[in-house]
Amino acid sequence: xxxxxxxLDSVSAAASSSSFLWSxxxxxxxxxxxxxxxxxxxxxxxxxxxxxxxxxQVGRNAYILRDFTQAIACFKSAQAxxxxxxxxxxxxxxAYKYQQIPPSKSWDGVWTMIAx
Numbered sequence: 214x215x216x217x218x219x220x221l222d223s224v225s226a227a228a229s230s231s232s233f234l235w236s237x238x239x240x241x242x243x244x245x246x247x248x249x250x251x252x253x254x255x256x257x258x259x260x261x262x263x264x265x266x267x268x269x270q271v272g273r274n275a276y277i278l279r280d281f282t283q284a285i286a287c288f289k290s291a292q293a294x295x296x297x298x299x300x301x302x303x304x305x306x307x308a309y310k311y312q313q314i315p316p317s318k319s320w321d322g323v324w325t326m327i328a329x
Contacts, residue, residue, distance in 0.1 A: 249300065265294040269301060276304060277322040281312040 251266070252258055258266070272287030288305040291298065307324055 261294055265291050265298075268294070269298075272301075272304065272308075276308055279311075279315070279320070281308045281315075284308040285312065 268291035
């Protein structure tokens with residue numbers, strides 16, 4: 214993953230999905246997918262990127278399941294590989310907050326911004 218990732222909307226990501234690998238996350242009050250360019254599908258991902266993506270995905274799954282201790286462990290492992298990844302750093306910060314003050318029972322995994 215790049216320190217300055219390419220971001221685009223779901224239509225553009227879908228249109229280029231046969232050529233490129235994308236990761237996504239949701240943002241803001243209205244859930245909006247944001248995609249990050251990971252690589253060209255014709256070139257295998259290097260071992261570090263594969264390991265990073267594994268930790269991120271397992272962390273994201275734990276986060277959605279409200280297992281914030283596991284999410285934090287996974288995001289920290291991903292952060293050790295790519296310290297500047299914004300998605301990991303944001304999820305890590307939010308997981309720490311949710312560990313202290315859990316989200317409501319109706320939480321759907323989307324972070325709601327209260328203020329800018």
